[in-house]
Amino acid sequence: MTSTAKQPKPRGRRxxxxxIHLAAHFPGVNNTTVWTDPRSRxxxxxxxxxxxxxxxxxxxxxxxxxxxxxxxxxxxxxxxxLDVVGRPESLTVLNALAAVTExxxxxxxxxxxxxxxxxxxxxxxxxxxxxxxxAAWNVVTSSDAFTGENFRRGGYLxxxxxxxxxxxxxxxxxxxxxxxxxxxxPRPFAHTGQHFDIEGEFTLxxxxxxxxxxxxxxxxxxxxxxxxxxxxxxxTRHGTPExxxxxxxxxxxxxAKYGRTAGDLKxxxxxxxxxxxxxxxxxxxxxxxxxxxxxxxxxxxxxxxxWGVDLSSYDPDGPLPDIDPVxxxxxxQGRTKRGDPRAVAEQWRALSRAKGLSIRQTxxxxxxxxxxxxxxxxxxxxxxxxVQSDAADGFxxxxxxxxxGLDEFVDQxxxxxxxxxxxxxxxxxxxxxSHLGLKEPVPPAREEGLTA
Amino acid sequence: xxASTGRGLLHLAAAVDQPDTYEADPYLTLTRLAERGALxxxxxxxxxxxxxxxxxxxxxxxxxxxxxxxxxxTVTTTHTEPFHVQAAVATLDWVSRGRAxxxxxxxxxxxxxxxxxxxxxxxxxxxxxxxxxxADVATRLWDSWEDDAEIRDVATGRFIDREKLxxxxxxxxxxxxxxxSIVxxxxxxxxxxxxxxxQQHAYDVAARHADVALVNAAGPAQAAAVRAxxxxxxxxxxxxxxxxxxxxxxxIDLGGGEHAAVPGHGGGGPLPSDLGPLYRGGPVxxxxxxxxxxxxxxxxGFHLTPVVPRRDLERLVNGTVPLLQHRGLFRTFYPGSTFRxxxxxxxxxxxxxxxxxxxx
Numbered sequence: 001m002t003s004t005a006k007q008p009k010p011r012g013r014r015x016x017x018x019x020i021h022l023a024a025h026f027p028g029v030n031n032t033t034v035w036t037d038p039r040s041r042x043x044x045x046x047x048x049x050x051x052x053x054x055x056x057x058x059x060x061x062x063x064x065x066x067x068x069x070x071x072x073x074x075x076x077x078x079x080x081x082l083d084v085v086g087r088p089e090s091l092t093v094l095n096a097l098a099a100v101t102e103x104x105x106x107x108x109x110x111x112x113x114x115x116x117x118x119x120x121x122x123x124x125x126x127x128x129x130x131x132x133x134x135a136a137w138n139v140v141t142s143s144d145a146f147t148g149e150n151f152r153r154g155g156y157l158x159x160x161x162x163x164x165x166x167x168x169x170x171x172x173x174x175x176x177x178x179x180x181x182x183x184x185x186p187r188p189f190a191h192t193g194q195h196f197d198i199e200g201e202f203t204l205x206x207x208x209x210x211x212x213x214x215x216x217x218x219x220x221x222x223x224x225x226x227x228x229x230x231x232x233x234x235x236t237r238h239g240t241p242e243x244x245x246x247x248x249x250x251x252x253x254x255x256a257k258y259g260r261t262a263g264d265l266k267x268x269x270x271x272x273x274x275x276x277x278x279x280x281x282x283x284x285x286x287x288x289x290x291x292x293x294x295x296x297x298x299x300x301x302x303x304x305x306x307w308g309v310d311l312s313s314y315d316p317d318g319p320l321p322d323i324d325p326v327x328x329x330x331x332x333q334g335r336t337k338r339g340d341p342r343a344v345a346e347q348w349r350a351l352s353r354a355k356g357l358s359i360r361q362t363x364x365x366x367x368x369x370x371x372x373x374x375x376x377x378x379x380x381x382x383x384x385x386x387v388q389s390d391a392a393d394g395f396x397x398x399x400x401x402x403x404x405g406l407d408e409f410v411d412q413x414x415x416x417x418x419x420x421x422x423x424x425x426x427x428x429x430x431x432x433x434s435h436l437g438l439k440e441p442v443p444p445a446r447e448e449g450l451t452a
Numbered sequence: 453x454x455a456s457t458g459r460g461l462l463h464l465a466a467a468v469d470q471p472d473t474y475e476a477d478p479y480l481t482l483t484r485l486a487e488r489g490a491l492x493x494x495x496x497x498x499x500x501x502x503x504x505x506x507x508x509x510x511x512x513x514x515x516x517x518x519x520x521x522x523x524x525x526t527v528t529t530t531h532t533e534p535f536h537v538q539a540a541v542a543t544l545d546w547v548s549r550g551r552a553x554x555x556x557x558x559x560x561x562x563x564x565x566x567x568x569x570x571x572x573x574x575x576x577x578x579x580x581x582x583x584x585x586x587a588d589v590a591t592r593l594w595d596s597w598e599d600d601a602e603i604r605d606v607a608t609g610r611f612i613d614r615e616k617l618x619x620x621x622x623x624x625x626x627x628x629x630x631x632x633s634i635v636x637x638x639x640x641x642x643x644x645x646x647x648x649x650x651q652q653h654a655y656d657v658a659a660r661h662a663d664v665a666l667v668n669a670a671g672p673a674q675a676a677a678v679r680a681x682x683x684x685x686x687x688x689x690x691x692x693x694x695x696x697x698x699x700x701x702x703x704i705d706l707g708g709g710e711h712a713a714v715p716g717h718g719g720g721g722p723l724p725s726d727l728g729p730l731y732r733g734g735p736v737x738x739x740x741x742x743x744x745x746x747x748x749x750x751x752x753g754f755h756l757t758p759v760v761p762r763r764d765l766e767r768l769v770n771g772t773v774p775l776l777q778h779r780g781l782f783r784t785f786y787p788g789s790t791f792r793x794x795x796x797x798x799x800x801x802x803x804x805x806x807x808x809x810x811x812x
Contacts, residue, residue, distance in 0.1 A: 036606045044636055046516070046547045069634045070535070072617070079614045079632070086597065086612075086636045088543040089536075095512035096547035098476070118500070118567045119532060126506040129474040130513045149630035150535045186503060198569040203503050204474060297609035 020387045020422050021266055021394025021436060022414075023107070024056035025065045027402050028087045029073075031302075032272065032368065034292040034400045035084050043084050043402050046096060051403035053097045056104055059410035060424050062435040063105025063136055063213075064097065065235075065396055066090040070114055071147040073334035075301060076310065080334075082298045084402075091123050098131035105432030107136035107215060112169040113162070114142065114151045117196055121173035124212045125204045133208030133431030137173075138215040138235065141166045146333045163222045165195045170214060170230050172196050177212075178444050180205045209433050210441040219247070228254035231265060232438050235396055238269035238371045244391025266393040266436055271371035273379055273397060275408050282373045289400055290368040299360035302367060305332040306341045306348075316360040320345075320352045380416035387422065461796055462746050462781050463664075463697055463753030465493045465524075466768065470761045474505050476513045482765055483514045486521055489769035490783050492794045493522025495555060495646070495755065500528065500564045508540050508554070515548035522791030524553035524646050529586040530579050531559055531568045535629055538590035545638035550790035553644035553664070556583045556657070580653040585624040587645055587661040592620040594642050595802045596632035618804040640792050641799045649682070650701050650728055659685035659696075663797055666701045668728050672750035675700050679751055697752040697795055700745065705732040705759040706767040730759075735771025742776060 027033040028043045035043075042048050053064045069087055073080040090108035097106055106127065110120055120137075128135035141162035157165060172191045179189040179202045190199035216223060216231035227234040228251055236247060252262045274289060276282030294302070296316035303320070304311050308329030311321060325341035338344055352362045372379045386392055399405020417423035429435060468482040479496070486494050498507035507525035515523060523544065527537055537554075545552035558579035559565070565573040601616035620631035647658035648666045658665040665682055669675035675698075683693035702722055722729035722741070731738055745751055758764030776782035788794055 035604060035611055036609075044546060046549065050516070071630075072632055072634060079612070079617050081610045081612045081614045084611055085617075086602070086634060088546050088635050089539040092508065092512045092540050092543035093547060095509045096516050098513050099516040114533065115536070116531070116568050116570065122500075123506050123509060126474075126509045129505060130476045130509060132475075149628075151533050151629075152627045196569060198567055200563055200567040201503075203500065204505060205503075295609040 017384075017422055018387050018393070019424060019437075020383060020417060021268060022056075022059065022061045022423075023063045023065050023105075023268060023394070023396040024052055024059075024061055024406055025067070025270060025396050025398040026052055027084075027399050027405055028067065029069055029084050030067070030398070031083050031298065032293055032398060032400055033084050033402065034289065035402075036292060036295070037401060039401055039404055041402055041404075044086060044088055046093070048403040049093055049097055050100050052399075052406060053101050053104060055403075055406050055410050057101045059406070059414045060427060061104060062394070063107045063134075063432055064094075064101075065107045065138070065215075066093060066109060068109035068111060068138075068140065070111060070142075071150050071334050073332070074146075075304070075332050080301075080332075082295065082301055091127060094135075095127055095130055098127070098134065101134075103134070103427040103430060103435075105134045105136055105213065105435060106131055107138055107213070109138040109140055109217075112139055112141045112166045113157050114147065117169050117172040117191075118176065118198060118200075118202075120169070121176040122203060124173070125177055125202075125207045128207035128209050128212045129204065133433070135207070135209065136213035136215055136233070136432055138217055139166055139170055139231075140217060144334070161195075163226050167226055167230060168193045168195045172198070174211055174441075176202045177207065177210065178441075182206065182443055206443060209431050210443065213432050213436065213438065224251050225254060227251060227265060228260070229258045232433075232436065233266045233268055236267060236269045238271045238395075241386060241389060241391045244269065244386065245389065248390050248392065263437060264439065266438075268394045268396050269371075269392050270396045270398050272400065273372045273409055273413070274370050275374070275376055275379060275412060277375065279374050279378065282375060286370050286373045289370070290364045293368045293400065294360060294364045296360055299363040302363045303359060305335065306338060306344050308332075308341060314359060317358045320349050320359055320362060376412040376416055380413050380420060383413075384417065384420050384422045460752065461783075462742070462776065463492045463699060463795060464489075464742075464773070464776075464782065465495060465522075465664075465699060465753070465755045466491055466765055467497070467755070467757040468494045468761070468765075469497050469757070472503065476510070478762075479510050480514050480517050482761060483511075483518055483521060483523075485765050485769050487518050489773040490777075490786055491521060491769075491773075492753070493524050493551075493553060493644075493646075493791060495524045496526065498526040498528065498557070500531065500559055500567055501561055508544055512544055512547055515544065515551065518548075518551075520551070520786040520789065520794075522551050522553055522644065522794060523548055524555050524644070526555045526557045528557045528559050529583040530574075531564065531570070534586045534589050534624075534627055535593070535633075537586060538593045539633060539635050541590065541643050542594055542633065542635040542638040545640055545643045546635070550639035550792070552638065552640070553646050553791055555646040555648060556587055557648070557651070558583050576651075577653045580651075580657055582624070582626055583654075584657040584660060585622075585627070587657060589620065589622040589624065589629050591642050591661075591800075592622055592803065593629070593631055593633040594637055595804050596620050597635075597637045598802055598805050599637050599641075602636065616805075637802070640790050641802070644791050644795065644797070648701070655682075656685070658682060660689045660691070662696060663792075663795065664697045664699060666699050666755050667751070669700050669750070670722065670724060670729060672745045672748040675745060675750035676748065695797060697797070699753045699755045700751045701728055701755045701757070703728060703730045703757045703759055704738060704764050704768065705730060706735055706738065706764045706771070707760065708733050735767045736775065738768070739772045739775035739779075742772070743779060743781060746781060 094106040215233040216227040217235040274286040308326035496507040511523040560576040562573040598616035646664040647662035679698040
């Protein structure tokens with residue numbers, strides 16, 4: 001109970017505290033997923049998705065989250081083979097999960113570059129109908145010609161156009177979701193904009209949530225502005241409490257000019273948690289997981305992604321290369337870049353020199369530090385503090401094991417959050433909007449067909 | 453399993469389409485009913501041009517709540533990226549543990565084209581040509597992972613053996629795909645492709661790519677001729693005709709009594725209607741019709757579309773199916789677990805694995 005004592009704002013009774021929102025990220029194609037552990041199971045079998053989704057629902061989570069992949073990642077011109085590879089298509093998995101869960105929100109990442117608004121809006125509206133109001137859409141964009149080789153559209157979208165397309169895409173989807181009359185009659189729509197020029201009738205009535213929940217992932221200024229204007233949830237990077245509060249204040253501060261209030265956009269960083277019976281045991285387990293996450297082969301590969309050249313002759317247990325990185329070498333494809341490679345290389349070399357770290361140790365140190373490490377009590381207190389101090393509204397938990405990676409958290413941390421009065425003890429509504437405390441979108445009262 | 457005369461196993465399928473239905477339960481109810489009758493599969497239609505939910509999504513929602521029955525959504529290929537089409541169908545196979553099929557369909561209207569605003573409407577014949585290419589690239593992408601590509605080799609740190617992943621480098625008339633798929637090879641190898649040849653211009657796609665072809669016929673003699681023609685065309689494409697199941701499409705109106713409203717109708721042929729051949733009568737005479745056509749070797753089975761969805765499917769499952777089972781013509785339980793097993797179709801070999809074998 002001391003964790004909120006230093007709150008600057010005056011607070012009422014404990015139960016008036018913010019409730020933490022929680023989501024479960026399925027650990028699939030991700031370099032933090034440990035597949036070498038004997039407990040690791042298939043990232044494809046439906047049983048794995050069912051296990052994690054049921055665990056999340058048992059823990060009264062707001063939603064279950066699936067990432068997207070549209071092209072297998074490559075390294076040195078070949079399919080990357082050191083991390084988990086392959087995944088099923090997200091919306092199809094979520095429709096199936098709707099059959100084995102009752103309240104849990106179901107979020108899919110769907111790219112606004114390689115899809116069209118009409119079909120995407122239709123697929124999410126269908127999920128919302130079939131799940132009784134639990135659908136969420138994580139909107140991402142890509143400008144990547146590499147991924148484009150799998151599609152008619154190709155990859156020609158300029159970087160600058162990504163957010164304008166995404167914004168218009170979401171706005172168009174909402175026009176479609178709004179297009180039927182409240183009485184359930186189809187009504188024609190027409191949209192003309194920079195990216196889309198479409199008209200006709202939507203094939204579904206207004207769905208249980210009105211609009212499926214929209215999630216935006218990304219921390220760039222354009223991403224923040226897009227989220228402030230159009231998203232219900234922002235999936236952000238986790239950092240220090242100070243950085244979290246600054247981000248939170250910045251993004252929430254952008255809402256007013258769109259006629260929105262602070263409660264209309266939930267900020268949920270992606271986080272990792274390691275538990276132990278004692279603080280020391282938790283630290284030891286965390287270090288063990290980090291070693292599992294960075295095999296010697298993966299350490300060299302991580303370095304090659306930054307240096308942009310073949311480093312296979314280097315010893316992962318030896319020092320970092322003295323040579324400078326080659327910028328934009330194209331050695332690695334289909335991954336998020338880590339920023340200016342020369343600056344990153346310099347930082348890493350400095351760290352390695354200062355602490356006497358090998359290549360593998362440096363990669364472990366810089367890429368895999370878990371967000372919350374400690375006893376269940378300590379982690380519950382820290383999570384609560386993070387939210388009560390307005391560094392976040394909740395968390396998207398990214399476990400390292402498929403599919404059992406959240407079992408401990410749900411069994412040990414969730415009850416403590418509930419005891420603290422910081423977390424729901426039951427689902428009070430049936431829709432994801434109700435879990436997140438988001439308003440129902442008001443259907444437009446227009447008599448005639450929609451025009452852009 | 454199926455003799456060339458067609459007098460092998462009888463296969464039965466039913467449509468679970470219901471107008472103005474957007475929630476899951478009514479679809480689940482009908483699919484479970486069909487599964488109680490041990491039917492091979494259910495179909496669900498789809499079109500961007502009329503109200504209705506995404507059919508593949510509906511059958512994904514139904515999959516975990518059913519155990520054995522095949523699930524065949526219509527998937528349109530005109531406005532959806534081929535890469536997305538194949539990934540969704542493969543995923544339906546994963547979530548249903550080997551029970552997925554798909555029924556390709558085209559979107560030929562100007563109204564549908566305007567919903568996307570990307571391409572002008574094109575003639576159906578042209579779009580069926582493209583649908584054939586989508587079916588082709590789909591099987592390539594399903595094969596782009598060999599079954600044993602995932603190795604999880606801790607010693608070398610390798611999750612997959614990338615020698616067992618393949619670029620497809622498909623160049624079609626209107627699209628190209630590099631590959632490999634993002635989805636590992638589905639449980640059935642290739643989910644079952646069902647082609648409705650009652651759609652004009654779909655005939656060639658059926659002969660080339662279908663595992664199951666749906667045909668219109670007014671009587672057993674005509675059905676036998678259509679079936680023979682399709683098998684011949686399949687053979688011309690280098691396929692084994694015994695790997696093609698030909699089902700007669702029949703709308704059924706079982707609202708009357710036990711017997712056909714039209715005397716002799718049950719043992720004879722169905723009546724023509726705007727939407728294809730229609731049987732109107734009782735479940736007993738429907739069993740006689742199915743028996744007569746099957747004994748004549750006219751077709752491998754029937755795809756039945758209830759005119760009144762719940763009523764007619766109930767009468768089919770509770771009336772017609774037990775008679776066919778009693779006559780030893782139809783299964784009383786599912787001996788296999790995958791849709792291909794119900795159809796008596798082998799799990800296809802991987803075209804890329806075979807190629808690697810030839811080179812070695």
